[in-house]
Amino acid sequence: MYPPIIVTVDVVLMTLCLDALCVALLRRPNDPFAGELALPGGYVHAQEDGDAEDAAYRILREKMGIKPPYLEQLATFAGDRRDPRGWSASIAYFALVSPTTEATWQPVSELTKLAFDHAAIIQAAVERLRNKSAYSVLPAYLLPQTFTLAELQKIYEQVLGSPLDKSSFRRKIKELDLLDQVTGSFQVGNQRPAQIYRLKKMVTFDRTLSQSAPRKAARSGQ
Amino acid sequence: MYPPIIVTVDVVLMTLCLDALCVALLRRPNDPFAGELALPGGYVHAQEDGDAEDAAYRILREKMGIKPPYLEQLATFAGDRRDPRGWSASIAYFALVSPTTEATWQPVSELTKLAFDHAAIIQAAVERLRNKSAYSVLPAYLLPQTFTLAELQKIYEQVLGSPLDKSSFRRKIKELDLLDQVTGSFQVGNQRPAQIYRLKKMVTFDRTLSQSAPRKAARSGQ
DNA sequence: GCGCTTAGTGGCAAAATACCACGAACATCA
DNA sequence: TGATGTTCGTGGTATTTTGCCACTAAGCGC
Numbered sequence: 001m002y003p004p005i006i007v008t009v010d011v012v013l014m015t016l017c018l019d020a021l022c023v024a025l026l027r028r029p030n031d032p033f034a035g036e037l038a039l040p041g042g043y044v045h046a047q048e049d050g051d052a053e054d055a056a057y058r059i060l061r062e063k064m065g066i067k068p069p070y071l072e073q074l075a076t077f078a079g080d081r082r083d084p085r086g087w088s089a090s091i092a093y094f095a096l097v098s099p100t101t102e103a104t105w106q107p108v109s110e111l112t113k114l115a116f117d118h119a120a121i122i123q124a125a126v127e128r129l130r131n132k133s134a135y136s137v138l139p140a141y142l143l144p145q146t147f148t149l150a151e152l153q154k155i156y157e158q159v160l161g162s163p164l165d166k167s168s169f170r171r172k173i174k175e176l177d178l179l180d181q182v183t184g185s186f187q188v189g190n191q192r193p194a195q196i197y198r199l200k201k202m203v204t205f206d207r208t209l210s211q212s213a214p215r216k217a218a219r220s221g222q
Numbered sequence: 223m224y225p226p227i228i229v230t231v232d233v234v235l236m237t238l239c240l241d242a243l244c245v246a247l248l249r250r251p252n253d254p255f256a257g258e259l260a261l262p263g264g265y266v267h268a269q270e271d272g273d274a275e276d277a278a279y280r281i282l283r284e285k286m287g288i289k290p291p292y293l294e295q296l297a298t299f300a301g302d303r304r305d306p307r308g309w310s311a312s313i314a315y316f317a318l319v320s321p322t323t324e325a326t327w328q329p330v331s332e333l334t335k336l337a338f339d340h341a342a343i344i345q346a347a348v349e350r351l352r353n354k355s356a357y358s359v360l361p362a363y364l365l366p367q368t369f370t371l372a373e374l375q376k377i378y379e380q381v382l383g384s385p386l387d388k389s390s391f392r393r394k395i396k397e398l399d400l401l402d403q404v405t406g407s408f409q410v411g412n413q414r415p416a417q418i419y420r421l422k423k424m425v426t427f428d429r430t431l432s433q434s435a436p437r438k439a440a441r442s443g444q
Numbered sequence: 445g446c447g448c449t450t451a452g453t454g455g456c457a458a459a460a461t462a463c464c465a466c467g468a469a470c471a472t473c474a
Numbered sequence: 475t476g477a478t479g480t481t482c483g484t485g486g487t488a489t490t491t492t493g494c495c496a497c498t499a500a501g502c503g504c
Contacts (some may be wrong), residue, residue: 003268004226004227005226005227005229005266005310007229011504013503044227044300044309044311046227046308046309049309050301051298051300051301051302051303052301052311054300071296073298075295075298076265076274076295076297076298076313078273078274079270079271079272079273079274079276080272081272081273087266087268087271089266089274089380091300091311097226103311144254148451149451149452150450165493165494165495166452167452167453167454167493167494167495168453168492168493168494170453171491171492172492179410186452187500187502188450189450189501189502190447190448190449190450190502191449191450191451191500191502192450192451192452192499192501193450193451193500194450194452194504195451195452225466277500282462310475320496358487362467370482371482371483372481377474387461387463388482389483389484389485390462390463391462392483392484393460393461394461409469409499411470411472411481412470413469413470413471413479413480413481413482414468414470414480414481414483415468415470415482416483418484421471
């Protein structure tokens, strides 16, 4: 009845390389925008993908060989001006991984021209990450599974772009109560060993932290 | 190449009726789910709609006769299980209007079975409204263009579901600095007249309030 | 042992917030 | 005109949260 709409899923896969927030980009083999850099993405495979999140995971597996520990839907970018072939919709996701994984990373601060509106998508992802970092442990997904609080603080500072006070940071993290201590210590060299932590296993209801609790009801979970 | 994906735009249009948060629903004339209640929505019209937001506005105009003062993209609900016709994607928006407008409203607290996954979409919209209400003046869009602070506070209490302190509420609203005084007063009856306010005209960059400012840097933007 | 570096904690002042009370400005009615 | 009732609006105080800084702890190298 209507000309079909092009539906793709694109993923902003972020990590930290060399103390800078980076995003995974691929050079497009085909038109449109052949040869230019673009987010990893692709068509929805109606037979394989049960939903859009499945598609995002499949794309990351096929094109990046990665199963990210964190994935969330970002927004949908749709319209008739973003793809020369016609009206298109890109369901954008954003994912966080630890820096070990192999890929071609590009610092988000020095992005050249990208295919489609992918620059805008990346910008939205970075903003979302910044915002959520203020009240969640999201940046922890940018680290290896285990880490020290000092490492975590550095990541926060890089993501938020401003230095944090050690004491306040640790207090905040502790009261969020989303980390587990790992018995066993760690030394970087000639200093006191640091306690190692990992993210708690949790049912990721997605919307758990953002609610502001009434004052009297102190977090009583020991 | 692939079977086409059904792309629709659905809008959660909310208002306040009789002190309860309500959502606009329409009875579906056609299959699937003929006769059941559903969100106002429809296919994207590739010729008319420049982007998905255009489609949302068009749908509200055509089906509701409304141009809402607030509209924002909520999320995209996609998969092969939500529409019996096959793989589908619903780009969901949520909109707020003042209660004057005519429509068939349904309180969000007593929703019966709805078509598709529209119940889940509505739930997501309500959560988003609740969350954003904690740090924005979003609930003001549920009121007429001008209102008193007492009226605004009531709306907040209804949306958040808990009573607020008058003094704290007014302080918070004032420092958000998103309201303009309207010279001229108002009396409901036999009491002191209340100052009237309206929303400031503003460039709705969407993501302006949520950033937490460093302590020393007081909001100096006049 | 001493000096160095980083980890981790504690204290205090300042800011934000909850809670409560009081005065202000109207209307109504005697 | 003045007393009373109602809501508007603001100010004060106690409590909580937060920023800031200092200090101790625990390792290493010498």
